Amino acid sequence: MIKLNAKIPKGAIEDKWTNHRFNMKLVNPANKRKYDVIVIGTGLAGASAAASMAELGYNVTVLTYHDSPRRAHSIAAQGGINAAKNYPTDGDSIKRLFYDTLKGGDYRAREGNVYRLAEVSNSIIDQCVAQGVPFAREYGGHLDNRSFGGALVSRTFYSRSITGQQLLLGAYSALSRQVGLGKIKMITRREMLGLVVIDGAARGVVARNLVTGEIENYAAHAVVLATGGYSRVFFLSTNAMNCNTTAIWRAHRKGALFANPCFTQIHPTCIPLHGEQQSKLTLMSESLRNDGRIWVKLKPGDKRKPGEIPESERDYILERKYPTYGNLAPRDISSRAAKEACDAGKGAGETGQAVYLDFADAIKRLGKKVIEERYGNLFEMYELITAENPWEVPMRIYPAPHYTMGGLWVDYNLMSNVPGLYVLGEANFSDHGANRLGASALMQGLADGYFVIPYTIGDYLAGTKFQAVKTDHPEFQKEKVAIDEMTKKLLSIKGKRTTDDIHRQLGRIMWNKVGMARNEKGLKEAIQEISDLREEFWKNVNVPGSAEDLNQALERAGRVADFLELGELMAVDALDRKESCGGHFREEFQYEDGEAKRDDENYTYVAAWEFKSPGEWALHKEQLEFEYLKPTVRSYK
């Protein structure tokens, strides 16, 4: 029986992290280079972790499936990164960021973790500025801020609409510096396909060289997964095409618990679908909601163009339903409001699957120049994709899968239940509860990488007696054989359907039944349908090419095989959670006005699933305790 211990330090919430840092064991500086650490992933979490650990003196090897560490999906984040600096002196503080994040997550995250996140947030901004990250400035030379959903203060730091790129290039430069100094071995075009567990602890990984197809072994004292989120289980999402769940899924199969898999975020402001040939969805930064107003037609079925619909016949849904937060209501709430309106036939455009995001008032109030400065490149991007000019006609937006709050279970030290296996960034479940606030993922990724793991990993390394393990250990061989077999099988099926075709079908099941609104019947159907689809995949997929070559079809097939297992677990988890909270909306559990109805008495727990066999899991519960913020009904009215 697995016993979950979150290892939250004792003491007052303000002191937990400080005390913990003091109480942790330290590795003698001269010994640090004797410890090998593998980091998988070079997004914000992985790059910052690798650089920081190498600076401390550990021997770090980094793997990524990209051709360059700078391509990690973090690069695509647009809007910004939160911190409790309170530079605008509008009432922000560590406590308020803590409160907003916990409340935003609908009280399904740990107080201790969230407080620490808020606490280190300020150091992140300092660090990035020191690296030369060009955050936006005011005329006096000070840093500028903007607001994001779920907050009444301006605490988001940004760099035009390319914040993720600039932060990642900052972390990438720190990483590159260590590569140049010979302290990091940077290995690109490698996909981790297996975790090696020896005597119960993570001691290495097995990865495929994506150019030659060779299966390679990497041994270490600890393994850090910073491999991002799994929104691509929906096929269509805002995530990059190669984002996948394989690294954490293979670790899950090796014993790491998967926590709250059903907590997924559907982002309200994405460009609507253009048709069947669509491969991914494009996010329009949430920052647009600072100045854009969201509305739909008052009368269902109204066929007029937006410009012909008078004020009195428009419904500004968020402003009406949530006067305090208005267009800045949190993502889950905004997405659901859009879906409701569209389901009622009030949606925009030909398909009716969209709502308007209108800047006409803001342009009148602030002038074209200000709007151009704030959102110019987003407007351009919109026009490029839709061939519509948002200066003239309101944008059309619709919700799309965007972020996954769920992920591998980790304790306060970011270690999974498998000793020596750490999980950072979007890949873990730690800080966002049932819903993540805008601009908080970048914060969490960098908090984990720059300011948490460099401390906590030392405690583990200093406190553990290690047997020498080399890559000729039989466990590596075992893992390699299993991977070879899977590859052989995939290449030999020679069925009638492509991987994408099956992936698309999985996506439709997920979107319709495990998406924005879920119910018991739909979830039960989804479980059956996914399991059937998985069976079909293993009988009827066609993966061409060979294993000894750059074979993108094979890469995709392996990833979809894992999605076909994960998708089912998401439905199982959603079925178990008989309440609505954050991004998890169960139609059976809502108030009369359609708001989510939490069940604190029975569901204030983290659902951590143990893998038994495909389609079979055991549930472990970590009870959440709230000492500082008593859960209340989350109201943004």
Place this chain on the structure above:
Amino acid sequence: MSGNMNLTLKIWRQANANAVGGFVTFNVKNISPDSSFLEMLDILNEELEVKGLDPVAFEHDCREGICGACSLVINGRPHGPLDKITTCQLHMRHFKDGDTIWIEPWRAKAFPIIKDLVVDRTSFDKIIQAGGFISVDTGGVPDANAILISKEAIETATDAAACIGCGACVAACKNASAMLFVSAKVSQFAVLPQGQPERYQRVQAMVKKMDELGFGSCTNTYACEAECPKGISVRNIARLNREYFNAKLKSENVEA
């Protein structure tokens, strides 16, 4: 919504770095004008896969013009016929039914072909590793607002920092020079106060690495700027030259 364009594609195929490559002709049908260029290639690849044939290898990830993974020389132009966008941002509405489209990889000595349309751009990473950073360890840095930066400086730095490292500048240049890429990073740090202490070492180390890696020299044709999806300006190259000249004057102990 089903599409209505039929196209002929002439695609460069090459089994691996050492194999002989050549153009292969494909036909695709019913392409929606609202589809992206890469979605059009997805459709081709799905058709190949269903028949058990090797799909055309090409690199891509974000499909939003920011990761720098996609490349492709389309009808002779890096990232295709439109200015200031990446291949993944190109839509089929810019082509006509019946068109023939030529698709090739980046071609440069420093970017060897791996397979089909995929090339190896690690040389860019190596240039950054040689000095494209500010040497600062995690922690122990001043408060962010202790460093004041004028709006003008931050705008110039951000313009330069917007480079996505795709390599179109190299592919566009008849000398396969990496000057636009290198100068963008040099400029970003040269105009920021944080970049000052290493200003002169940085430019020398990066230029030295660039030369070592087999990139050609810059003869000011400005093809790079014309093809840059992010509109990185050749003014950065002028700044790099100035920085490099000053570095030579000021530093005695760094060799280029």
